[in-house]
Amino acid sequence: MSPQEISEKLQSQFGAAILEAKIEGIIQPYIKVASVNVNDLALFLRDDADMQFDYLMCLSGIDYGKNVLGVVYHLSSMTKRHKITVKTDVPVEKAEVPSVADVWPTANWHEREAYDMYGIVFTGHPDLRRMLLPDDYPGHPLRKDFKVPEFYQGMKVPY
Amino acid sequence: MSDLLTAPVKTSTGRSLRSEEMIINMGPQHPSTHGVLRLELVVDGEIVVDVIPHIGYLHRCFEKHSEHMTNYQQVIPYCDRMDYVAAMNMEMGYVVAVEKLLGIQVPERVEYIRVIMNELQRIASHLIAAGTYGLDVGAFTPFLYMFRDRERILDLFETTCGARLLYNYIWVGGLSHDLPPGFIDKAKAFCNYFRPKIKEYNDLLTFNEIFIKRTANVGVLPADVAIAYGCSGPMLRGSGVDWDLRRDDPYSIYDRFSWEVQIGKGEVGTAGDCWDRYMVRIREMEQSLNIIEQALAQIPEGDIASAIPRRIRPNAGEVYVRTESARGELGFYVVSDGSATPYRVKARSPSFVNLSVLPEICRGSMIADVVAITGSTDIVLGEVDR
16 A cells, blocks of 8 residues: 555544644655554554554654654554554653554564653553663653763763 | 562562572673673573563663764764674665665665675674574584684675774765775685585584584474564574565665575474574575675676765655664664754664564573574674664
8 A cells, every 4th residue: 555545544544643644745654643542553553454564663762852752653564565654742741652562562672762762651561661771770861851960870970 | 688588589570480480690791692681581490481681781872872973974883883793784774774865876886885795794794693603502613614704704894994893884875995906806706615615504503413403493483473573684584484675675776686585494393493593594695695796797887986975964854764684674763853963863773673572482491492592583782782
């Protein structure tokens, strides 16, 4: 399916939950969805006979600044050979996105990493611990407003 | 004190142990973990009940650094240091992504040189994977043979760009150096030298009975689990999934060469076992030789620097590009805000994702098999932790 067809089908299925579908004039088309609907949409994308997005290529957290965080899902289908990007935005104060680890198990570690780096809480995640940083690390360093602490555990951070 | 003795022991995921279970810590300093990987093994006697990988010991803040460079070109050396045994593949992934963001078409000659370098690097990387895998399961000699041959590839890289491990060779829009005089003959000579060596490895290691006993039917990864966990590269192909990004989502000029995707068939055990994953790598080396020989025969003359942009300042936008590194799908998600510095660079490293399936395939195996399974996933911790 072309990105246009995918977005039309999603819009007929989910209606107002699809906030934006940008297909033209862009290198890779994307669909923006309300954060509460992420898990339902993921399940539909995986299981619908026309979609069959069986492969989650990448899940990235991102900080757009102005107190908005985002999660970007890059999906592909091995059987249908099509790709789509799904995005969702959440405010920093309530950075909660439903987990898709039950849909694609590979999301488990990706979501832990996004939680680690951006502090996005994936609700329903089976094991939401820090991934790369120490368990006691203060803050979420890939946020744009992150300041490297002067001291970590009483040790001076050299730069 | 009494509290400590009576309190139930818990794993780091919060599960209480049953009385017959025990936690054994493997790594981060352990010869078979191929770097600084820590595995928390929950064992019942000799049987592994659960594996909890702990990573991050080699985290060098690649993504944070990328956002603080003064331009896109400066990120490339950091990419090298992600997968330090297949640095060419890493550079290629990032550069292809940035070029797509910029909309640059690079000259033919550059494309050919990139393909030759990438396939040489793939062979070198698979030699390390196979050699150290033999080491993991107790075969020392093949390791020396494979490193001997890898040395010749590193010599080729050294004559080209001066570096043996971390090249900074593939640049946005071009390359740092053209091929040196005599490179094509040397590369052809290497292909002729290397092709018979693959048989030697097979005689030494692949069909060795002890090696087969250690690896066949061990750590079986079914195809549907592999896809659900996002496995890629030899890990996915070992499970019998016919999928290679060089053929199925072609980038650069890979669609011009004829070669075959190798998949695991379960010849000596079950499809998707450790032996299959190993064997896919051995067979891929031969396919890479095929690609190199075709590329060497077709390579055109030309200027390698004509498309290198003076200033890299992409329009605001974003791109996710995936390439086939030696370990699988290497994806770069690059976001530009229109300035000279990347707004966000996310590296989707194949080892990170391939490692996440480890608990799934280790459950129920013996402790010694965990070593064999970890080796067969061929992780590089620099890339897992970034």
